[in-house]
Amino acid sequence: MKQDTKAKQVFLHLQQVIPNAQSELHFTSVFELLIAVILSAQCTDKRVNMVTKDLFQRWATPEDFASCDTQELEQAIKPCGFYQVKAKHIQNACKMIVSQYAGQVPSTMEELLTLDGVGRKTASVVLAVGYHIPAIAVDTHVQRVSNRIGLCHTTNVVDTENVLKQLYPKQQWEQLHHLLLLHGRYCCKARNPQCATCVLQKLCEYNQNKK
Numbered sequence: 001m002k003q004d005t006k007a008k009q010v011f012l013h014l015q016q017v018i019p020n021a022q023s024e025l026h027f028t029s030v031f032e033l034l035i036a037v038i039l040s041a042q043c044t045d046k047r048v049n050m051v052t053k054d055l056f057q058r059w060a061t062p063e064d065f066a067s068c069d070t071q072e073l074e075q076a077i078k079p080c081g082f083y084q085v086k087a088k089h090i091q092n093a094c095k096m097i098v099s100q101y102a103g104q105v106p107s108t109m110e111e112l113l114t115l116d117g118v119g120r121k122t123a124s125v126v127l128a129v130g131y132h133i134p135a136i137a138v139d140t141h142v143q144r145v146s147n148r149i150g151l152c153h154t155t156n157v158v159d160t161e162n163v164l165k166q167l168y169p170k171q172q173w174e175q176l177h178h179l180l181l182l183h184g185r186y187c188c189k190a191r192n193p194q195c196a197t198c199v200l201q202k203l204c205e206y207n208q209n210k211k
Protein backbone atom coordinates (compact mmCIF):
# COMPACT_ATOMS: atom_id res chain seq x y z
CA MET A 1 0.00 0.00 0.00
CA LYS A 2 1.27 3.48 -0.86
CA GLN A 3 2.15 5.70 2.10
CA ASP A 4 -0.40 8.38 1.28
CA THR A 5 -3.17 5.77 0.97
CA LYS A 6 -2.12 4.24 4.27
CA ALA A 7 -2.04 7.68 5.90
CA LYS A 8 -5.61 8.36 4.76
CA GLN A 9 -6.81 4.96 5.98
CA VAL A 10 -5.19 5.46 9.39
CA PHE A 11 -6.88 8.83 9.79
CA LEU A 12 -10.30 7.51 8.77
CA HIS A 13 -10.12 4.45 11.02
CA LEU A 14 -9.02 6.45 14.03
CA GLN A 15 -11.66 9.09 13.39
CA GLN A 16 -14.31 6.39 13.45
CA VAL A 17 -13.31 5.08 16.88
CA ILE A 18 -12.39 8.48 18.34
CA PRO A 19 -15.00 10.75 16.70
CA ASN A 20 -14.54 13.66 19.08
CA ALA A 21 -10.76 13.70 19.43
CA GLN A 22 -9.66 16.73 21.39
CA SER A 23 -7.40 17.77 24.23
CA GLU A 24 -8.28 16.26 27.58
CA LEU A 25 -6.82 19.27 29.39
CA HIS A 26 -9.31 21.78 30.77
CA PHE A 27 -8.78 25.44 29.85
CA THR A 28 -10.80 28.53 29.02
CA SER A 29 -8.10 30.62 27.30
CA VAL A 30 -4.85 30.21 25.39
CA PHE A 31 -3.00 31.34 28.51
CA GLU A 32 -4.61 28.64 30.65
CA LEU A 33 -3.80 26.11 27.94
CA LEU A 34 -0.14 27.12 28.01
CA ILE A 35 0.08 26.71 31.79
CA ALA A 36 -1.75 23.37 31.64
CA VAL A 37 0.60 22.04 28.95
CA ILE A 38 3.68 23.09 30.94
CA LEU A 39 2.24 21.28 33.98
CA SER A 40 1.39 18.17 31.94
CA ALA A 41 5.04 17.17 31.40
CA GLN A 42 5.51 13.77 33.10
CA CYS A 43 1.98 14.06 34.53
CA THR A 44 -1.48 12.87 33.56
CA ASP A 45 -4.03 15.29 32.12
CA LYS A 46 -6.45 14.18 34.85
CA ARG A 47 -4.10 15.29 37.60
CA VAL A 48 -3.31 18.55 35.82
CA ASN A 49 -7.04 19.29 35.59
CA MET A 50 -7.45 18.69 39.32
CA VAL A 51 -4.64 21.16 40.03
CA THR A 52 -5.62 23.85 37.51
CA LYS A 53 -9.22 23.92 38.76
CA ASP A 54 -8.03 25.70 41.91
CA LEU A 55 -4.89 27.24 40.41
CA PHE A 56 -6.76 29.43 37.93
CA GLN A 57 -9.14 30.60 40.65
CA ARG A 58 -6.18 31.80 42.66
CA TRP A 59 -4.07 33.28 39.86
CA ALA A 60 -5.71 34.17 36.56
CA THR A 61 -3.38 36.28 34.44
CA PRO A 62 0.28 36.25 33.36
CA GLU A 63 0.77 39.23 35.70
CA ASP A 64 -0.64 37.22 38.64
CA PHE A 65 1.71 34.29 38.00
CA ALA A 66 4.71 36.53 37.33
CA SER A 67 4.34 38.33 40.66
CA CYS A 68 3.05 35.59 42.96
CA ASP A 69 5.13 34.04 45.72
CA THR A 70 7.24 31.27 44.19
CA GLN A 71 6.91 28.94 47.15
CA GLU A 72 3.13 29.32 47.16
CA LEU A 73 3.06 28.49 43.46
CA GLU A 74 5.28 25.47 44.03
CA GLN A 75 2.95 24.12 46.70
CA ALA A 76 -0.11 24.71 44.51
CA ILE A 77 1.32 22.69 41.61
CA LYS A 78 3.16 20.07 43.67
CA PRO A 79 0.81 17.17 42.72
CA CYS A 80 1.94 17.56 39.08
CA GLY A 81 5.52 16.59 39.96
CA PHE A 82 8.77 18.42 39.15
CA TYR A 83 7.04 21.32 40.85
CA GLN A 84 10.10 23.48 41.50
CA VAL A 85 11.22 23.37 37.87
CA LYS A 86 7.67 23.84 36.59
CA ALA A 87 7.07 26.82 38.93
CA LYS A 88 10.28 28.43 37.68
CA HIS A 89 9.31 27.85 34.05
CA ILE A 90 5.80 29.23 34.61
CA GLN A 91 7.01 32.36 36.41
CA ASN A 92 9.77 33.07 33.90
CA ALA A 93 7.44 32.47 30.94
CA CYS A 94 4.82 34.76 32.48
CA LYS A 95 7.39 37.50 33.14
CA MET A 96 8.38 37.29 29.47
CA ILE A 97 4.74 37.36 28.30
CA VAL A 98 4.18 40.50 30.37
CA SER A 99 7.42 42.29 29.42
CA GLN A 100 7.83 41.23 25.77
CA TYR A 101 4.37 40.31 24.51
CA ALA A 102 2.03 42.85 26.18
CA GLY A 103 0.46 40.18 28.38
CA GLN A 104 -0.65 37.98 25.45
CA VAL A 105 0.60 34.47 24.72
CA PRO A 106 2.49 34.82 21.42
CA SER A 107 1.11 33.06 18.35
CA THR A 108 4.20 32.12 16.36
CA MET A 109 6.49 29.14 16.86
CA GLU A 110 9.53 31.39 16.97
CA GLU A 111 8.11 33.61 19.73
CA LEU A 112 6.65 30.74 21.75
CA LEU A 113 10.07 29.08 21.83
CA THR A 114 11.49 32.16 23.59
CA LEU A 115 9.37 31.34 26.65
CA ASP A 116 11.00 29.41 29.47
CA GLY A 117 9.73 25.82 29.64
CA VAL A 118 8.26 25.92 26.15
CA GLY A 119 9.71 23.45 23.66
CA ARG A 120 8.55 22.55 20.20
CA LYS A 121 5.82 20.18 21.41
CA THR A 122 4.28 22.68 23.84
CA ALA A 123 4.50 25.46 21.25
CA SER A 124 2.76 23.25 18.67
CA VAL A 125 -0.07 22.46 21.09
CA VAL A 126 -0.56 26.16 21.82
CA LEU A 127 -0.57 27.00 18.11
CA ALA A 128 -2.88 24.17 17.03
CA VAL A 129 -5.25 23.85 19.99
CA GLY A 130 -5.12 27.42 21.27
CA TYR A 131 -4.92 29.42 18.05
CA HIS A 132 -6.03 26.82 15.46
CA ILE A 133 -2.89 27.52 13.47
CA PRO A 134 -1.79 24.30 11.68
CA ALA A 135 0.89 22.47 13.70
CA ILE A 136 1.58 18.87 14.72
CA ALA A 137 2.72 18.36 18.29
CA VAL A 138 4.77 15.18 18.54
CA ASP A 139 4.85 13.82 22.07
CA THR A 140 5.91 10.37 23.23
CA HIS A 141 2.56 8.82 22.18
CA VAL A 142 2.56 10.35 18.70
CA GLN A 143 6.20 9.32 18.22
CA ARG A 144 5.58 5.72 19.27
CA VAL A 145 2.29 5.20 17.44
CA SER A 146 3.45 6.78 14.16
CA ASN A 147 6.48 4.50 14.07
CA ARG A 148 4.63 1.36 15.06
CA ILE A 149 2.02 1.87 12.36
CA GLY A 150 4.79 2.62 9.88
CA LEU A 151 3.68 6.13 8.98
CA CYS A 152 7.32 7.01 9.59
CA HIS A 153 10.56 5.32 10.57
CA THR A 154 12.21 7.94 12.71
CA THR A 155 14.21 8.20 15.89
CA ASN A 156 13.42 11.78 16.85
CA VAL A 157 10.32 13.92 17.14
CA VAL A 158 11.39 16.60 14.67
CA ASP A 159 11.79 14.05 11.87
CA THR A 160 8.41 12.54 12.79
CA GLU A 161 6.77 15.96 12.67
CA ASN A 162 8.24 16.60 9.23
CA VAL A 163 7.15 13.23 7.81
CA LEU A 164 3.60 13.62 9.17
CA LYS A 165 3.40 17.12 7.71
CA GLN A 166 4.27 15.69 4.30
CA LEU A 167 1.67 12.93 4.59
CA TYR A 168 -1.33 14.95 5.77
CA PRO A 169 -2.97 18.17 4.59
CA LYS A 170 -2.67 21.14 6.95
CA GLN A 171 -6.34 21.11 7.87
CA GLN A 172 -5.89 17.64 9.40
CA TRP A 173 -2.78 18.36 11.47
CA GLU A 174 -4.50 19.34 14.72
CA GLN A 175 -6.94 16.42 14.55
CA LEU A 176 -4.15 14.01 13.64
CA HIS A 177 -2.22 14.97 16.77
CA HIS A 178 -5.24 14.24 18.98
CA LEU A 179 -6.05 10.97 17.19
CA LEU A 180 -2.53 9.56 17.45
CA LEU A 181 -2.10 10.77 21.02
CA LEU A 182 -5.39 9.34 22.26
CA HIS A 183 -4.83 6.11 20.35
CA GLY A 184 -1.45 5.82 22.07
CA ARG A 185 -2.87 6.64 25.47
CA TYR A 186 -5.77 4.16 25.41
CA CYS A 187 -4.97 1.45 22.84
CA CYS A 188 -1.44 1.47 21.45
CA LYS A 189 0.11 1.69 24.91
CA ALA A 190 3.87 1.71 25.35
CA ARG A 191 4.20 -1.58 27.20
CA ASN A 192 1.11 -3.47 26.24
CA PRO A 193 -0.42 -2.43 22.90
CA GLN A 194 -3.94 -3.78 22.46
CA CYS A 195 -3.36 -5.11 18.93
CA ALA A 196 -6.07 -7.78 19.13
CA THR A 197 -8.78 -5.14 19.35
CA CYS A 198 -7.09 -2.31 17.42
CA VAL A 199 -8.80 -0.88 14.34
CA LEU A 200 -5.41 -0.41 12.71
CA GLN A 201 -4.24 -4.02 12.99
CA LYS A 202 -4.39 -4.64 9.22
CA LEU A 203 -2.53 -1.42 8.44
CA CYS A 204 0.08 -1.60 11.17
CA GLU A 205 3.67 -2.67 10.51
CA TYR A 206 4.32 -3.58 14.12
CA ASN A 207 1.34 -5.92 14.14
CA GLN A 208 2.24 -7.45 10.76
CA ASN A 209 5.81 -8.06 11.86
CA LYS A 210 4.65 -9.99 14.92
CA LYS A 211 3.20 -12.71 12.70
Ligand code: SF4
Pocket residue numbers: 148149187188189193194195196198199200201204205206207
Ligand atom coordinates in the same frame (compact mmCIF):
# COMPACT_ATOMS: atom_id res chain seq x y z
S1 SF4 B 1 -2.06 -2.86 15.86
FE1 SF4 B 1 -1.02 -2.76 17.85
S2 SF4 B 1 0.93 -1.70 17.50
FE2 SF4 B 1 -0.41 -1.33 15.72
S3 SF4 B 1 -1.42 0.61 16.17
FE3 SF4 B 1 -2.77 -1.01 16.89
S4 SF4 B 1 -2.24 -1.32 19.04
FE4 SF4 B 1 -0.57 -0.16 18.08
